Amino acid sequence: MLKLLALVSLLPAWTMMVSAHAVYARQYDTAPTTGAGGDDNGFQAPGPNDARGPCPGLNTLANHGYLPRDGKNITIPIVLQAALDGFNVGPDVVTLAAKGALIAAETPDFFNLTEIALHETFEHDISLSREDFHVDPNNDNIHFNETVFTTLANSNPGVDYYNATSAGQVQKERQDIQNAVNAQLINNVKDFKIRSRESSLYVAVMGNATAGLGTKAPKNYVQIFFREERLPIAEGWKKNDILITADVLRPIQKEIERFSEWQPSGVQPNPWIRLGPDGDIDPLTANSI
Amino acid sequence: MLKLLALVSLLPAWTMMVSAHAVYARQYDTAPTTGAGGDDNGFQAPGPNDARGPCPGLNTLANHGYLPRDGKNITIPIVLQAALDGFNVGPDVVTLAAKGALIAAETPDFFNLTEIALHETFEHDISLSREDFHVDPNNDNIHFNETVFTTLANSNPGVDYYNATSAGQVQKERQDIQNAVNAQLINNVKDFKIRSRESSLYVAVMGNATAGLGTKAPKNYVQIFFREERLPIAEGWKKNDILITADVLRPIQKEIERFSEWQPSGVQPNPWIRLGPDGDIDPLTANSI
Numbered sequence: 001m002l003k004l005l006a007l008v009s010l011l012p013a014w015t016m017m018v019s020a021h022a023v024y025a026r027q028y029d030t031a032p033t034t035g036a037g038g039d040d041n042g043f044q045a046p047g048p049n050d051a052r053g054p055c056p057g058l059n060t061l062a063n064h065g066y067l068p069r070d071g072k073n074i075t076i077p078i079v080l081q082a083a084l085d086g087f088n089v090g091p092d093v094v095t096l097a098a099k100g101a102l103i104a105a106e107t108p109d110f111f112n113l114t115e116i117a118l119h120e121t122f123e124h125d126i127s128l129s130r131e132d133f134h135v136d137p138n139n140d141n142i143h144f145n146e147t148v149f150t151t152l153a154n155s156n157p158g159v160d161y162y163n164a165t166s167a168g169q170v171q172k173e174r175q176d177i178q179n180a181v182n183a184q185l186i187n188n189v190k191d192f193k194i195r196s197r198e199s200s201l202y203v204a205v206m207g208n209a210t211a212g213l214g215t216k217a218p219k220n221y222v223q224i225f226f227r228e229e230r231l232p233i234a235e236g237w238k239k240n241d242i243l244i245t246a247d248v249l250r251p252i253q254k255e256i257e258r259f260s261e262w263q264p265s266g267v268q269p270n271p272w273i274r275l276g277p278d279g280d281i282d283p284l285t286a287n288s289i
Numbered sequence: 290m291l292k293l294l295a296l297v298s299l300l301p302a303w304t305m306m307v308s309a310h311a312v313y314a315r316q317y318d319t320a321p322t323t324g325a326g327g328d329d330n331g332f333q334a335p336g337p338n339d340a341r342g343p344c345p346g347l348n349t350l351a352n353h354g355y356l357p358r359d360g361k362n363i364t365i366p367i368v369l370q371a372a373l374d375g376f377n378v379g380p381d382v383v384t385l386a387a388k389g390a391l392i393a394a395e396t397p398d399f400f401n402l403t404e405i406a407l408h409e410t411f412e413h414d415i416s417l418s419r420e421d422f423h424v425d426p427n428n429d430n431i432h433f434n435e436t437v438f439t440t441l442a443n444s445n446p447g448v449d450y451y452n453a454t455s456a457g458q459v460q461k462e463r464q465d466i467q468n469a470v471n472a473q474l475i476n477n478v479k480d481f482k483i484r485s486r487e488s489s490l491y492v493a494v495m496g497n498a499t500a501g502l503g504t505k506a507p508k509n510y511v512q513i514f515f516r517e518e519r520l521p522i523a524e525g526w527k528k529n530d531i532l533i534t535a536d537v538l539r540p541i542q543k544e545i546e547r548f549s550e551w552q553p554s555g556v557q558p559n560p561w562i563r564l565g566p567d568g569d570i571d572p573l574t575a576n577s578i
Contacts, residue, residue: 109365
């Protein structure tokens with residue numbers, strides 16, 4: 001009984017709410033941070049058994065213990081809290097992405113970071129830091145690829161920051177490159193909108209989101225974020241003071257989209273969200289989902 | 290402290306697991322039933338403040354307390370457990386549908402039964418028991434509609450059961466009817482596959498799933514299920530002994546699809562999963578998602 005009491009004393013408040021109201025009270029704003037167990041949120045590279053995926057943002061949150069450091073058993077409340085704690089990015093930005101991660105996973109209400117890589121659920125071609133699924137000889141759309149990253153790394157010459165305009169230009173360059181090399185490219189409006197949202201996130205999170213469209217993300221910070229999946233705290237980066245909401249991102253994303261000069265291309269103009277590992281990538285061709 | 294101890298003694302096992310392992314251990318098979326609080330699972334019609342939706346199966350589970358009787362704050366683990374307890378339908382059948390319900394909802398990791406009605410997330414035209422969203426003068430795609438249900442009610446004449454063949458014929462008849470009356474009909478492969486899965490469920494759950502493709506669902510049971518959203522226990526229905534998995538449903542669904550003589554029709558041949566209330570129904574036309 002003493003043991004039980006000791007355990008009870010460790011129960012975070014939300015767990016008690018869960019028990020008091022059966023499971024009805026579970027809401028993201030009462031969920032624990034994964035750091036509640038005493039994680040100092042320092043950087044630690046993943047070990048060989050840790051799950052990592054195609055998203056540098058989520059990988060970084062795991063490398064700092066905002067997400068489980070093993071990258072596994074991630075629920076929607078966990079990822080919402082992690083994005084708040086690690087990046088000050090709001091639930092309105094993250095929720096849909098997290099639901100997409102669930103769709104990609106085989107498990108009912110949690111996922112691991114590798115599962116997000118399922119091609120064409122939310123994962124997409126023309127990444128800024130990963131090779132396209134069908135271009136990489138090992139279908140590796142998960143690991144950072146320095147060659148792919150060259151475009152972003154070398155962008156916005158003459159100054160020491162990236163911004164919305166340069167992020168759009170990078171998307172255009174990347175699109176031109178993959179158009180030329182990927183015979184199975186998928187580049188429809190879904191992929192484009194997801195990519196543009198992601199680009200808006202790196203210029204806002206690594207920059208000064210208070211400046212809105214004028215945000216400048218120091219090149220050094222962005223490169224550390226992509227290459228090492230580390231928060232560049234030692235280099236001077238600080239989490240933005242303001243909550244980065246969809247409203248904050250919208251004008252930045254719009255500028256990125258403008259400079260992307262996007263045109264749909266590839267083998268599947270009709271967007272679709274692949275419904276898990278057994279799901280079809282193109283239901284119109286497959287005549288099934 | 291006594292109160293606390295009393296509370297602790299009521300904590301179901303999964304809650305303790307959650308606390309012991311932070312939140313990593315939460316898995317559907319350790320989730321509580323909503324009936325754990327002492328619900329007798331008797332039928333009770335919903336009150337004016339209870340949420341109900343377009344799915345007669347989920348409404349029935351709520352009317353019997355397998356789901357929260359108010360139809361709200363439903364998580365994926367809750368719905369998986371409810372389908373098991375109420376229908377003996379397995380998680381492999383329900384998980385994807387539950388994830389779709391989350392996509393339709395505005396909240397992060399739970400939904401209410403009304404939210405499922407969001408047109409063209411998983412909700413679809415040519416329902417067996419609801420009018421099409423654009424055909425009903427009030428866009429009511431939620432409430433049971435006796436006129437719509439006439440097709441199913443009168444099907445398979447001369448015998449007292451419905452089966453896979455008759456369910457397919459009903460789908461064909463319903464398709465013909467809505468083709469003629471709905472100028473904004475959406476009837477692509479996604480909608481068809483969802484409808485066929487739903488039809489396979491009523492012939493399996495209300496019938497004898499052990500017989501596989503030979504399942505016969507007594508007309509009386511099926512009609513009570515649709516009209517009253519009640520389990521026809523008083524009339525003799527029993528939950529199937531075998532777990533109704535995707536493997537069990539597959540041959541039934543295949544037969545239904547064959548007799549449906551489905552042809553895509555309507556305004557949107559390209560399937561898409563609408564990404565929430567602010568999401569576009571047809572991203573190809575909207576050029577956004």
